[in-house]
Amino acid sequence: MAKAKATxxxxxxxxxxxxxxxxxxxxxxxxxxxxxxxxxxFLSLIVGILFSFKTQGHLVxxxxxxxxxxxxxxxxxxxxxCTIAIIGWIMAFGFDAYLAGxxxxxxxxxxGYLFQKYFVxxxxxxxx
Numbered sequence: 001m002a003k004a005k006a007t008x009x010x011x012x013x014x015x016x017x018x019x020x021x022x023x024x025x026x027x028x029x030x031x032x033x034x035x036x037x038x039x040x041x042f043l044s045l046i047v048g049i050l051f052s053f054k055t056q057g058h059l060v061x062x063x064x065x066x067x068x069x070x071x072x073x074x075x076x077x078x079x080x081x082c083t084i085a086i087i088g089w090i091m092a093f094g095f096d097a098y099l100a101g102x103x104x105x106x107x108x109x110x111x112g113y114l115f116q117k118y119f120v121x122x123x124x125x126x127x128x
Contacts, residue, residue: 011060023048037097045080061121075115083108
């Protein structure tokens with residue numbers, strides 16, 4: 001059981017790095033074309049949600065059930081709202097939107113893991 005948990009953690013980190021890099025590149029690209037950090041973060045979130053749902057579900061939690069997408073979206077709406085607040089707070093200290101977005105990533109990743117493990121892809125006694 002401990003080995004399975006370690007493997008889950010390793011898979012989450014590896015796939016998470018891929019998802020995070022993809023999402024941050026999208027965020028930076030949206031900033032580069034002139035969008036504000038709120039819109040850039042929102043659009044990168046949308047693209048990242050679609051990409052991440054499939055990679056996390058299949059590669060990390062071994063649960064490709066598409067019916068879980070609603071839970072996944074709800075969890076990321078909450079994470080998005082928290083992330084925007086953190087980015088704004090960091091920017092209030094004089095950091096630009098690029099660095100503030102990068103500094104907010106660990107928080108976003110940690111919340112993502114908790115929501116996905118315990119809310120989105122959890123396995124119930126009935127086998128869901």
